[in-house]
Amino acid sequence: MKKLILPVLAGLLLAGCESDEEKAAAYTEQQVEKLYGVKAETVKIEEQQGYGSTIVIVLASLFGDTYNLTLKTEDDLSFSASIYDDLSQFHVDYVTKKHETLLKIDDEYQKLAAILEENGISDFILMPGFEATIEASGKIKAENANAGQIIDALTEMSAKLIKNVPYSLALNMETEEPGEPIVSLPYKQNELGELTGVLEKQLQAFRLHRRFDETVKNELRxxxxxxxxxxxxxxxxxxxxxxxxxxxxxxxxxxxxxxxxxxxxxxxxxxxxxxxxxxxxxxxxxxxxxxxxxxxxxxxxxxxxxx
Structure with missing residues (x-):
């Protein structure tokens, strides 16, 4: 019995000795693999200093220390993350960094981005949303936009960012009408047909609104x-x-x-x-x-x- 108890106690003691930095790094690496299907290793971690505006200091006192991390994937992509020491708040910019990298080096990804441009999308970027959600952000002109082509391109691009794990896709696009963006809820992979319908319905509203201003208004006179x-x-x-x-x-x-x-x-x-x-x-x-x-x-x- 003593032989069994001693290793267990030793394991508990070692676990208790794990530092906050080590816990934060381990949790971040686990979350990156869980959300995006990629393995990443923490290469740098440092505690965020408690200086800055009053609100920053107050938040730090409420939620505890924040750690800033730099991680690197197996294909040598570096990205950053931040996490509270109680593991309650977590942010990582893997999606954006991977998107920016593929735009530079991946011919197929560049062709997909070109399809988005042909459909009236500019200043385009893919960003992390809540949990395993990819948020497509940018500016869109509704007149010549094809919802099906846009969602198909975004789906193929997302598949290059997230590997073998479920994800959702959401839209957050500025339009030519100030203060009236095209924003959608997150849609899972098996619901992207619904997202196409949502986008087309929104695009059509903007097309008709602009047609009224450019054509119908003059004919009414x-x-x-x-x-x-x-x-x-x-x-x-x-x-x-x-x-x-x-x-x-x-x-x-x-x-x-x-x-x-x-x-x-x-x-x-x-x-x-x-x-x-x-x-x-x-x-x-x-x-x-x-x-x-x-x-x-x-x-x-x-x-x-x-x-």
Whole structure:
């Protein structure tokens, strides 16, 4: 019995002697392999110094010491990480560093990046999201963007970053409309078809919004109307965010029923049948809104607008 107990006690004593730095390094290496499927070794670790702004010092007192690490993979890629000594907070920039490296040395990866550029994406970067999530960030022009090609390219690029472990993909793209980005929830590998649908739906809203400003608005003036297109943010039950188009019309001079019906036909003809259309009445008050798809005749106008 003594022979059995002594090795166990020795193991416990050795485990208890493991330093905070060693624990932080071991945990980080385990997480990198778990999240990204790559083995990495810590080559440098140092405690973050307790100086800086008041908020930094306060956070350090709340969460404990923070360690900054430099790690290196088997293919000689160096990247950094940071972790609290209680292992409660963890950040690693492996995804971004691998992305930047492949853009320089991998011909296939460069071709995939070129596909994204052809689809209106610029200032593009892949970043780590929560857990094993890759976040595609950049700027996007909706006009010529093909959602299927974009998600296919991102899927192939992600497969070069994360090896043999499940991951999710999320979008965070600036658009040409300030303050109205295309942002998605994370979608798992077997859900990327859904992400394609989400992206296409969002892109279409931006396309129609821009088409209104560039084409429809001028044609409305020939009918004695002015109009403005809006993108209204909507969150669905699953917490995914979309944009719906709404249009506000007003007569330059007097109300003309025939021209208003022609305006509805013009809006529908430009793919905006699902847009909610409201009208500023001759008295200057704003009416309720109805979809352009249901405003087909005088009776519909009266029912919706009370005119």
């Amino acid at each position: 020939t009918l004695g109307l002015t109009g403005t297109s809006f993108l209204d943010e909507r969150t669905e039950v699953n917490e995914e965010t979309y944009y719906d188009q709404s249009i506000s019309l007003s007569f330059i001079e007097s109300y003309q029923e025939e021209n208003l019906l022609k305006a509805m036909e013009l809006i529908r003809g430009n793919g905006m049948a699902e847009a909610e259309v409201s009208l500023f009445s001759p008295e200057g008050s704003r009416t309720d809104s109805c979809k352009a798809s249901v405003l087909m005749d005088a009776a519909d106008l009266k029912r919706c607008y009370g005119l």
